[in-house]
Amino acid sequence: MSQLTGIAASNGIAIAKAYRLETPDLSFETKKDQNPEEEIKRLESAIETSKSELEKIKAHTQEKMGDEHAEIFSAHLLVLSDPELIQPIEDKIKSDQINAEAALDETANMFITMFENMDNEYMRERAADIRDVTKRVMAHLLERPFPNPALINEEVVVVAQDLTPSDTAQLNKQFVQGFTTDVGGRTSHSAIMARSLEIPAVVGAKSVTQDIKDGDIIIIDGLDGKVLINPSDDERKTYEQKQAQFEEQKAEWAKLKDEPSVTADQKHVELVANIGTPDDVDGVLRNGGEGVGLYRTEFLYMGKSSLPTEDEQYDAYKEVLEGVGSDKPVVVRTLDIGGDKELDYLDLPKELNPFLGFRAIRFCLERDDIFRTQLRALLRASVHGNLKIMFPMVATISEFKQAKAILLEEKENLKQEGIEVSENIEVGIMVEIPSTAVIAKQFAKEVDFFSIGTNDLIQYTMAADRMNEKVSYLYQPYHPAILNLVNNVIEAAHAEGKWAGMCGEMAGDPVAIPILLGLGLDEFSMSATSILPARSQLLKLSKDEIASHKDEILSKSTAEEVVEFVKEITES
Numbered sequence: 001m002s003q004l005t006g007i008a009a010s011n012g013i014a015i016a017k018a019y020r021l022e023t024p025d026l027s028f029e030t031k032k033d034q035n036p037e038e039e040i041k042r043l044e045s046a047i048e049t050s051k052s053e054l055e056k057i058k059a060h061t062q063e064k065m066g067d068e069h070a071e072i073f074s075a076h077l078l079v080l081s082d083p084e085l086i087q088p089i090e091d092k093i094k095s096d097q098i099n100a101e102a103a104l105d106e107t108a109n110m111f112i113t114m115f116e117n118m119d120n121e122y123m124r125e126r127a128a129d130i131r132d133v134t135k136r137v138m139a140h141l142l143e144r145p146f147p148n149p150a151l152i153n154e155e156v157v158v159v160a161q162d163l164t165p166s167d168t169a170q171l172n173k174q175f176v177q178g179f180t181t182d183v184g185g186r187t188s189h190s191a192i193m194a195r196s197l198e199i200p201a202v203v204g205a206k207s208v209t210q211d212i213k214d215g216d217i218i219i220i221d222g223l224d225g226k227v228l229i230n231p232s233d234d235e236r237k238t239y240e241q242k243q244a245q246f247e248e249q250k251a252e253w254a255k256l257k258d259e260p261s262v263t264a265d266q267k268h269v270e271l272v273a274n275i276g277t278p279d280d281v282d283g284v285l286r287n288g289g290e291g292v293g294l295y296r297t298e299f300l301y302m303g304k305s306s307l308p309t310e311d312e313q314y315d316a317y318k319e320v321l322e323g324v325g326s327d328k329p330v331v332v333r334t335l336d337i338g339g340d341k342e343l344d345y346l347d348l349p350k351e352l353n354p355f356l357g358f359r360a361i362r363f364c365l366e367r368d369d370i371f372r373t374q375l376r377a378l379l380r381a382s383v384h385g386n387l388k389i390m391f392p393m394v395a396t397i398s399e400f401k402q403a404k405a406i407l408l409e410e411k412e413n414l415k416q417e418g419i420e421v422s423e424n425i426e427v428g429i430m431v432e433i434p435s436t437a438v439i440a441k442q443f444a445k446e447v448d449f450f451s452i453g454t455n456d457l458i459q460y461t462m463a464a465d466r467m468n469e470k471v472s473y474l475y476q477p478y479h480p481a482i483l484n485l486v487n488n489v490i491e492a493a494h495a496e497g498k499w500a501g502m503c504g505e506m507a508g509d510p511v512a513i514p515i516l517l518g519l520g521l522d523e524f525s526m527s528a529t530s531i532l533p534a535r536s537q538l539l540k541l542s543k544d545e546i547a548s549h550k551d552e553i554l555s556k557s558t559a560e561e562v563v564e565f566v567k568e569i570t571e572s
């Protein structure tokens with residue numbers, strides 16, 4: 001057996017066979033003087049195999065995730081049945097006498113370039129479909145296995161170089177017991193999704209794809225960030241015991257499900273959850289969440305071949321608001337696309353620094369057609385619960401004002417159309433850009449609330465990529481620079497009678513919780529599975545006692561000094 005160490009990204013222990021999820025190498029050689037009849041036969045057979053796989057995936061997705069998610073596979077099937085694409089490939093095989101791989105590649109690229117350059121969104125989306133489908137057909141031509149995560153139907157641990165958010169969205173929790181990746185950090189979106197799926201995960205384990213073969217027995221220790229490959233019987237027993245202990249601990253926490261979130265000195269805070277889809281609401285309720293502090297709506301736009309319609313979005317928002325319960329807050333973040341969250345069908349230009357690029361509110365203010373559709377859906381859904389709207393990646397007051405003005409315009413438009421809209425929607429911002437944290441005082445006059453997005457705030461403040469394990473030593477949530485920014489935001493909010501929450505992963509971190517409590521954070525939004533452990537921890541903490549040491553905490557020079565000091569004052 002061998003053991004790898006990575007970053008514990010989602011709690012729990014998983015023991016199962018490895019399933020490697022990787023796109024095969026699709027490079028090929030162009031061959032001349034081929035027999036066209038044979039090449040056409042090979043092409044037809046690769047297309048048929050691809051079609052039958054896609055039919056299966058589509059049926060499976062329809063059953064597990066509904067029609068909306070299955071739609072992308074219908075679009076792929078249409079491409080594979082389109083004579084306007086297939087005939088030119090066959091013509092090329094005949095005229096140039098080249099192998100099917102070369103003819104497929106050339107013809108598909110020609111169509112992709114043509115569609116991508118059209119001034120028509122529908123056609124640009126078709127370019128993305130052709131690109132996806134061509135990969136599958138090419139893999140079959142080259143006889144290299146193409147992974148179909150949606151079709152996994154036995155208990156496995158997924159092993160991948162990295163998982164995109166849309167890969168993660170396809171994983172079926174019934175069979176996928178856990179996952180491990182070479183790259184990534186605790187705040188990469190695949191790790192965040194693992195926590196909302198409640199499956200154990202270890203990310204950033206560097207060489208899992210090198211060291212693990214399909215079918216190896218793997219133990220994922222999501223509590224301590226370990227990956228064991230082909231463990232001995234004794235090791236397996238040890239981990240089965242650890243798994244059982246973790247289950248017992250969870251049963252203890254579960255007793256707090258309907259209890260209030262109070263500290264030892266009877267101070268209330270709000271413990272709410274981060275979600276990515278309406279399906280996650282169930283986990284929020286099971287884990288005693290007092291609402292939703294961050295609904296990442298990007299996932300509505302992913303795993304599809306086109307933008308979600310206003311009605312589709314309305315249905316999702318209504319489902320969340322009603323599911324959570326009408327009195328409980330639901331903070332919905334408007335589209336935060338960009339960074340590692342791409343939408344193929346929008347065909348946005350590749351950027352050198354996507355995390356510093358054209359994303360989130362920057363994108364929405366330019367593509368206000370897309371933004372308005374989302375805002376209308378949100379406003380229409382607002383009558384079904386306690387909705388709060390939050391804009392991501394706000395860097396300037398002017399961005400906030402523009403976004404809010406568009407929201408108010410759409411509200412007026414709906415009212416003119418005779419559609420009811422709630423009059424009590426709070427409108428706030430994520431604080432994830434250092435400049436915004438620095439002038440929080442000025443922002444606090446404009447917004448109804450702040451939610452601190454430490455996942456990004458830390459990476460921008462420390463100039464350390466949140467997904468790069470090489471610089472993860474610099475990604476320091478307890479660094480005094482971060483704590484001073486957080487404190488600045490909380491004080492600014494309170495001075496204007498507003499509330500300050502946090503929806504970055506730091507809010508659910510047991511080391512950070514006492515510090516944030518002492519700084520006066522009002523709302524802690526975290527993965528649903530962190531809520532009960534946090535509630536249990538709060539019961540033992542005195543807010544006033546920690547707050548009395550606030551200045552000392554903020555004046556420490558290093559993260560280590562902060563952690564040591566807070567440990568001293570909370571354990572004494």
Ligand SMILES: C=C(OP(=O)(O)O)C(=O)O
Pocket residue numbers: 187294296336432452453454455456457503504505
């Ligand atoms: C919550 C945040 O947003 P995301 O993780 O989706 O970037 C954050 O940046 O802290």
Ligand SMILES: [Mg+2]
Pocket residue numbers: 432453455456
């Ligand atoms: Mg962010």
